[in-house]
Every structure is written in structure tokens, then in C-alpha cells.
Amino acid sequence: MTDLTLYAYPTMPGFFNGSPYCGKVDILLKLAGMDFTTEMPENPKGFSKGKLPVLKDGDEIIEDSEFIRLHLIEKYGATLDQGLSNDAKAVGHAVCRMLDERTIYGLAWSRWVEDEGWAQAKELFLEGDPNGIGETMRREIREGYTFAGFGRHTAEEQRQFIKSDIDCIATLLGDQDWFLANQPTYLDATVFSYIANFYASPIKTWLIPITAKHDNLVAYFERGMERWYPEGLQMLKSMAAE
Numbered sequence: 001m002t003d004l005t006l007y008a009y010p011t012m013p014g015f016f017n018g019s020p021y022c023g024k025v026d027i028l029l030k031l032a033g034m035d036f037t038t039e040m041p042e043n044p045k046g047f048s049k050g051k052l053p054v055l056k057d058g059d060e061i062i063e064d065s066e067f068i069r070l071h072l073i074e075k076y077g078a079t080l081d082q083g084l085s086n087d088a089k090a091v092g093h094a095v096c097r098m099l100d101e102r103t104i105y106g107l108a109w110s111r112w113v114e115d116e117g118w119a120q121a122k123e124l125f126l127e128g129d130p131n132g133i134g135e136t137m138r139r140e141i142r143e144g145y146t147f148a149g150f151g152r153h154t155a156e157e158q159r160q161f162i163k164s165d166i167d168c169i170a171t172l173l174g175d176q177d178w179f180l181a182n183q184p185t186y187l188d189a190t191v192f193s194y195i196a197n198f199y200a201s202p203i204k205t206w207l208i209p210i211t212a213k214h215d216n217l218v219a220y221f222e223r224g225m226e227r228w229y230p231e232g233l234q235m236l237k238s239m240a241a242e
């Protein structure tokens with residue numbers, strides 16, 4: 001009997017999470033067949049890293065999506081790798097790091113820093129940001145990414161970087177249903193969460209066209225939605241039909 005709570009940012013019922021890190025863990029837990037509940041904690045900053053997702057497993061608190069993945073392996077034997085070769089696992093590792101440590105810049109910058117994305121994000125995530133918390137986060141992201149280098153590039157250069165990451169994912173997927181194996185692995189938990197946020201987030205940004213031009217990524221998105229978020233897919237289909 002497990003007692004698992006995923007602390008994650010809230011999302012529409014039946015929909016993928018607007019944070020790719022939270023979405024990744026949601027899918028990892030689904031892939032592992034775990035029973036769990038999802039909650040928005042009263043104070044995410046109360047955890048030692050001040051970030052979500054966090055997994056509570058009985059008395060244990062595990063922070064960071066990567067440590068949560070390792071916890072599922074260590075405690076439950078849920079490798080979620082379909083017996084991949086070491087070479088394939090190395091590719092999986094590299095792709096996860098690219099998305100989580102670089103491509104994320106494009107997603108966060110387009111939502112939090114660029115005016116067009118921010119106008120939408122503050123309504124969706126912060127109900128208009130009446131207390132100005134979002135403005136503080138916005139400044140922190142701009143400063144942090146500028147220190148890291150991404151923020152020093154022009155918009156055109158930033159988009160070139162992110163487009164090359166998305167092109168790389170599309171090439172790697174090719175005509176397969178899932179990355180690396182015939183059934184989804186932990187890599188799909190990560191990639192799907194990004195593709196979904198690029199392509200079908202309620203926040204509309206320049207990430208949509210550079211993802212949508214890859215037919216295989218669009219088909220992959222729908223395949224993942226059917227598997228993990230069928231209600232959300234229905235919602236999207238009815239909205240498109242209106």
C-alpha cells in the first residue's frame with residue numbers, strides 16, 4: 001500500500017500540467033502504475049528547494065523530477081526503460097538534459113519575459129497577478145537567464161536555439177510511435193510534457209508554429225494525449241470544432 005502525494009502546480013482537470021517538470025512526474029507515476037493524489041501545496045517555497053514538483057512518499061519528501069524518477073527506481077524497481085541498451089539510455093539522458101536545462105529557457109522566456117506571453121500567463125497562472133508576485137518572478141527569470149547567457153541573445157537567436165532543439169527531437173522520433181522503444185519510457189514522460197506545452201498550451205507563443213511544422217510531433221502529441229489525458233484531448237477537439 002503506497003501513500004503518494006504529488007505536489008504540483010494546478011492544471012485543468014484531465015489536462016497535462018503547464019509545468020513540464022510537474023507533467024513529467026505525473027506521467028512517470030502513471031507509467032509506473034502508482035496510485036497517487038495530486039495537490040497544490042499551501043506554500044511551495046516551504047520545501048527546501050522552493051520548487052515543484054515534490055513527491056511525498058509516506059514520511060519521505062523527494063524534490064526535483066530527476067530525484068523523483070530515481071526514487072521510483074530505487075524504491076519500486078520502476079525503471080520505466082523497457083530494457084533499453086546502455087547506448088539508448090545515454091541518448092535518453094542527453095535528451096532529458098537538453099530539454100530540462102536548455103529548451104526550458106525558450107518556454108519560460110516566452111511565457112514570463114516576453115510581453116505577449118506574459119499577458120496570457122499572468123491570467124492563467126496568477127489570476128491577473130493582483131499582488132505582483134508574478135512581476136518578481138518575471139524579474140528573477142529575466143536576470144537568471146541573462147546571467148546564464150540565454151537572455152543576452154536577440155529574440156531571433158533565442159528562437160534559432162529552441163527551434164534546433166525541437167528539430168532534433170523530431171528527427172530522433174522519426175516515424176516511431178514512442179522514443180527509443182515500442183512502448184513509452186521515462187524519456188517519453190519528459191518529451192511529451194515539453195511538446196504538449198509547446199504545441200497545445202492555453203498560452204499561445206511562437207513555440208506553436210515551430211513544433212506544428214513537424215507532423216510526427218503533432219501525431220506524437222495526440223498519441224500521448226490519448227494515452228494519458230483522454231479528457232483533455234476531447235476538450236481540445238471540441239474547442240477546435242467550435
Ligand SMILES: N[C@@H](CCC(=O)N[C@@H](CS)C(=O)NCC(=O)O)C(=O)O
Pocket residue numbers: 019020021022050051052053063064065066100
Ligand atoms: N530541476 C527541477 C526544476 C523544477 C522547476 O523549475 N519548477 C518550476 C516550475 S516549472 C518552479 O517551481 N518554479 C518556481 C520557482 O523557481 O520559484 C525539477 O526537475 O523538478
